[in-house]
Amino acid sequence: MKYQLQLVFKSQKFVTGFVIFAAVFLLILFYPLLVTKNPLEMTGGLFYKPGTYVSVTDAVDTQSYKINKDVVTGKLTKSVTAEEQQLMRDWLLNYCPEVKPEEVSDAKKAYDIIELWLQYYDKTVEMEGATKAVKNQYVRLYDKVENILESEGYIVSRKNAETGEMEEVAAIETKEFVNVKDIPNRVTFPLGTDNFGRDVLTELVAATRTSLKIGLLAGTVATAIGLTLGLLAGYVGGMIDNVITFITNMFTVIPSFIILILIASGLGQAGRGAMLVAVVIGFTSWPWTCRSVRAQTISLRNRDHVNLSKLSGHSLPRIVLTDILPYVASYVVMAYILQIASGILSEAQLSMIGLGPSTNKVATLGLMMNWAMQFQAPLSGAWWAFIPVVLSIAMISFSLNLMNTGLDQVFNPQLRE
């Protein structure tokens, strides 16, 4: 046993998988200790970008410093859109003979093209063939840019409660900065927020935890059923074997996803707790384990030590438990690992079509995907709401599969290269 463990840990694949899995496991174990907030608490708004957010009023109230930095460039670049820059390019190329085309194409950065355009643009230039709307567009653009350039800063005012008049509270100059550390109210969303304004990272950790639990439970149920039926079919043989094999083959070709849909839709929205869904998944995925255990058991059935046990008059459960089970144990462990991975995947798929766990007390990886899709996260460009979830599922499944392959190479010498 010790020797086998050593062998297992010599397998590069197993170790890689194990390390990834352990990292995920430690993360879901320790993260809730560090971040104690409720993962389903709604702190932000719909699909906030990942980043740190500071309170705007705090920023006004915090002591400011003048820093000698060219603020205008950053502001211009940010407020003149790509389409507007294209408009500028078109104008320079079509209506401004003084500027060579190379100059326009050389001006790659937003600021360069704005500067070039400001230098040559003239409202009075006759734009041949251009409609009035287009001409007006340019005038508006010029005013907008001028405005940004000339803005001296902002005045903060407050409505006087008695008179209803605006009173100046503070003036903010263009080059004024505040130290981020001085702002008392800050929120960081490392992975942004989801459609309900929840912190995606905290939610993801909690979801991974629930999904792993679902995977473990589904895997356990499937392995227990598959192992029992497999041992029974393989060892007892005869009629029992025929019946079990027949059922197993049948459930391998009938898509388990379909059976899941039927049961889950039958259970109804209210009836589907996370753990019940896990058990149902377990009940639909045992055939794989059963097949492999049966095949292994058959090859063991007529070994000498089993025959010896039979001759000694040992009972069937005893022979199965002491003479067969230890030899199929490695295959059972491998199948169990795969069952965990497929359990997590099944939950996710089921949740995607809205048949997943219905409770709104916990998040699962599948539910997160479902929410992201329902609220059109891809269309909003909110990649942070679904890509980390997909990667988490893939990572867990990848690590489990690597462990399985590593074990397979150790216990199945034929596969060694």
Next chain:
Amino acid sequence: MKGYLKYFSNKTAWYLLTLVVAVILNFLLPRLTPGNPVATIASKAVAGMTDANAIQKVYEDYTRMFGLDKSMPEQFLLYISNLFKGDLGVSFSYFPREVSDLIGSAIGWTVALQLPAILVGWFLGNLLGAVAAYIKGPVDKVVFPVFLFISNVPAFGMAIIILFVFGIYLKWFPSSGGYGFDLIPALNMKFILSVIRHYQMPFWSIVLTTIGGQAIGMRSMSIYELNADYVKYSRFLGIKDKVIVKYVFRNAMLPQITGLVLSLGTMVGGALVAEMIFSYPGLGTRILNAVTGQDFPVISGCTLIITVGVLLANLILEILYGLIDPRIKTAQQE
């Protein structure tokens, strides 16, 4: 020839029996789960309706379809006889459209998407697995782990990433539907082009998910075959490696057909969810809408049709396998 006939008739009989079991499950499972959804859903289905005639019609259809006043066995007989008439009931959400009509308009899209995608993915995956096993070196060291990872990205995950990158970020392809929303299905150039453009992302996302898993299986099969005695013997008789690789590819690929039979159900399940992501007008999207609208007759009809499709595909695959692999023929003659 006798061997083949025996093999085919055995397989066909087995699949027919499996089909019967699948139909029974399709009938029983939703009815046995607690809280009898049929009753609750029927009342929900009419909740939003204002047309008194429509409500009346739904209840009539519903009673006729499920025979609520009858016992289970009688209900089952009714269910079967309706099945034989091709009557799967009436949709709740799209009242008064027939379920068979709804499924009929979706099934073509699903078959046209999934069949080629799974086959192409299966073939490319096998090719890649064989190359990885044979060349070892860079292909095996770099490309293979990448595909190992990709194979672990769930089908819907692959779909959503492809949708986001190529549909929304790069805007190369339209991001939803089976054809432009402003077009009416017709056999003209514009419509066909639109269909082809809408086809790309769902197709490739299914292909990519399929490739990974197949490549892994094929690689270990090929490694096993490459170490087989006949490879060494053929080499020592001076046969070119190119020819030997063909032997290995063929021999490793044959068991992969059985592998496809075993995993087709899982693949189709994943591909259905991929369809939903792209709002492809196939069965996947139908199921999603039916679940959202609690349209029970449509769910039940879709699951039945998908099961029949998967079983039929598997039967064809097994018969093909029997024709291609001489080992089957010999096994049957013994």
Next chain:
Amino acid sequence: MGKIMLEVNNLKTKYVTRFNESVYAVDNVSLRLEEGESMGIAGESGCGKSTLALSLMGYYFAPLHHIEGSIIVEGKDITKMTPDQVRKTVLGTEISYIPQAAMNALNPTQKIIRFIENVIHAHDPGMPKNRIYEMARDRFEVLNLPEEVLEKYPVELSGGMKQRTVIAISTILSPKVLIADEPSSALDVSSQKMVIKMMRELMKNGFIKSMIFITHELPLLYNVTDDIMVMYAGQIVEKGTAKEMVFDPLHPYSKGLMGSIIVPEAGTRDAKLTAIPGTPPNLKNPPAGCRFAQRCKYAHAACKVQSIEEVRLKDGRMYRCILDQNELKEGKK
């Protein structure tokens, strides 16, 4: 003295394991095979016989590597040729091979005739298929194999039939040298007999000019081959005629090996059956001196340090031991 078919000088090859360790499985082997001669190579399993068989083909691919030494066929050193040249001009036509396990030697999903076509086209791409069929049919007829076999898949043949088919395919291009690696060890006695008979017929009909027969079953060699070489830990430890080797072995290892078998000849009834104690050395780090020293009951202290050279006797006999001929003979009791 017949024409020399195969001459091997100081051949050294190695295996590279997946942990990148080298196993020197064939070390300094020289041999010479004349027209009409059949030579047996004997030894325990793991002594390097099968590796020698593969090394003699001159066609090396991982994990087997050529280190040094020459293999001369028709006056040309094939170890100097490119692998593709060897494949095209040597394999099958000059030197051919019968593998140890004929059970799995044939591609299971290919009809026998298709495989024969592949073999012939590898050397003569232009030969039309009907000519190949005629050729195969004629050869099968001479070798008493039914013609229907050609149109069958390997799974449809019995074990003995499969082995004979493999032999027929290996020799279809009438090679000068046939290397048979335990062609009969997996078969039952009557099939074994047929295989041996077939090998003799091949020789008699001139379908092969010479043969190297590798086996761990010595009695078989005594019946089949003219000469016997005994191999131990990658080296040839003794060579002589079949009769000499069986009744008068010199090398302590040969004695042990011959002592562990029963030869159906007069006098053997009285001889005791003995086994050689111990196991062969690990060839990743072969011992410095005599490789057999650790298991040898005549071993001196010098045996373990001093490198042992081949001793060639006048009649073509050879052995590799520190002791001289007479000392060895006295040791024999």
